[in-house]
Amino acid sequence: MAPGILDPVMLEQYRQDGFLLMPPGFLPAETLAEIIGAVPGLLEVDSPARVMERDGVTPRSVYGIHQQDGVFADLMRHPALLGAVQQILHNDVYVHQSKVNIKAAFAGDQWDWHQDYIYWLQDDGITRPDLVNVAIFLDDVNEFNGPLTFIPGSHRDGVLTATGRDGMPLGYEDAPQWVATLTADEKFQVSDDVIASMAQRNGMVSPKGPTGCVLFFDPNLLHASTRNMSPGRRAMVILVYNAVDNVPHDVTDPRPQFLAEPDPRALTPLAPNVATRR
């Protein structure tokens, strides 16, 4: 395991709140520049791993980026990320899912309130929530461009819903079933009453900050985001790390590889000279 980078106060904050925002500098500037530079290329590839906004022309997300581009395969092994995630999960880890969420200027749509873990449980057969989301800000995040909004501490109540909503979301009726999990309409909805009581008890918070911030958050943390009403993009790379002893069980209808990594071998940190160069 790589040396830990988070101090005990940070780790305790992550446990209590379900998230932790690290300022720019957590990753080297060169690494960040390389990631940002790789995004336009990802968006150009017309593949099932690319999901569009309802307008049909604006890329919303690209999945499986660590499988497509060496820049992201290296990124997931960066000692800073890998070390922090290992500290949080007390285990060796691999990346179960990776994506870039674009949230384009004016066009980037909202995401309704949801928890992530239920998808990985129901769709991928991952039976414990021993995963960590790592979101890397590729643009400044402000109140106008649809920041991720959390209900702090909501992860501590576990899975808040276990029943699915049938049918495909509006505009995606002809798409394969798994597309339903990738659009603005969330399949596993938490009831408004539950969200309201949690938000009234714990409040809401939208972590904001400049390009290069790294945001860790729990897979059971309730989160949402509004539309991007600003004239600037709000892109994030999100790496979903899973503990190596929490591998998916067999499911009857497995999702494509770009949504659920089939190789659960423990990641090793990049060699220091590569990590520095990157």
Added chain:
Amino acid sequence: MAPGILDPVMLEQYRQDGFLLMPPGFLPAETLAEIIGAVPGLLEVDSPARVMERDGVTPRSVYGIHQQDGVFADLMRHPALLGAVQQILHNDVYVHQSKVNIKAAFAGDQWDWHQDYIYWLQDDGITRPDLVNVAIFLDDVNEFNGPLTFIPGSHRDGVLTATGRDGMPLGYEDAPQWVATLTADEKFQVSDDVIASMAQRNGMVSPKGPTGCVLFFDPNLLHASTRNMSPGRRAMVILVYNAVDNVPHDVTDPRPQFLAEPDPRALTPLAPNVATRR
């Protein structure tokens, strides 16, 4: 005319920015309580003046409230509001349009970037932008419940579009034509390029504050708001004052009275004892 309540600095700020936020206390607490108490009754009335969200069950807005309920007929004559608007417009005034926008918890939808005045010009034949929006916060306004967002100073460039978009917005295909102006899809769209260049030059701002704040804004100020993702309502009463020498010209297809007040007589302030009681 009622005595002015805005000082020269406030008036200059309104001219420069196109808006002015006054803290709670601008209206007496009793007046505010009375307005808030009158809203549920307005929402119950099934009439063409009530517009629903796309879900068909959640009230989005009720129009013509000063024509429906004496509480709002008194409100528009309150010396604090009337005095401030007369200062801004240097004229006697009346209320051309009034409404309560509900922005219900979880359900209140976004409003795209738009200017208001083009509607009053094109649909109602009001040939000068000598109007003032007065928004009274009936709930606390925060970053999570879809605050009005402005591009400061954007009013100084006048009308930024003069061409309409044909067709009815999605979900309202069978509704009368004027409904198109009342929904989340704006009829007179300003191009993204214009909005982007203005926002990059002047920034964006979302005036926030507790219940009872009063927000004055120019009818040509570019504004938008996101969905309300919070568990609490974000309701506002909006009174649109017009100068008495700026009355509507004849239009071929006049809008209903609840959208365009036919009586342009100058308002007189409520007697002080009534204003205090209210």
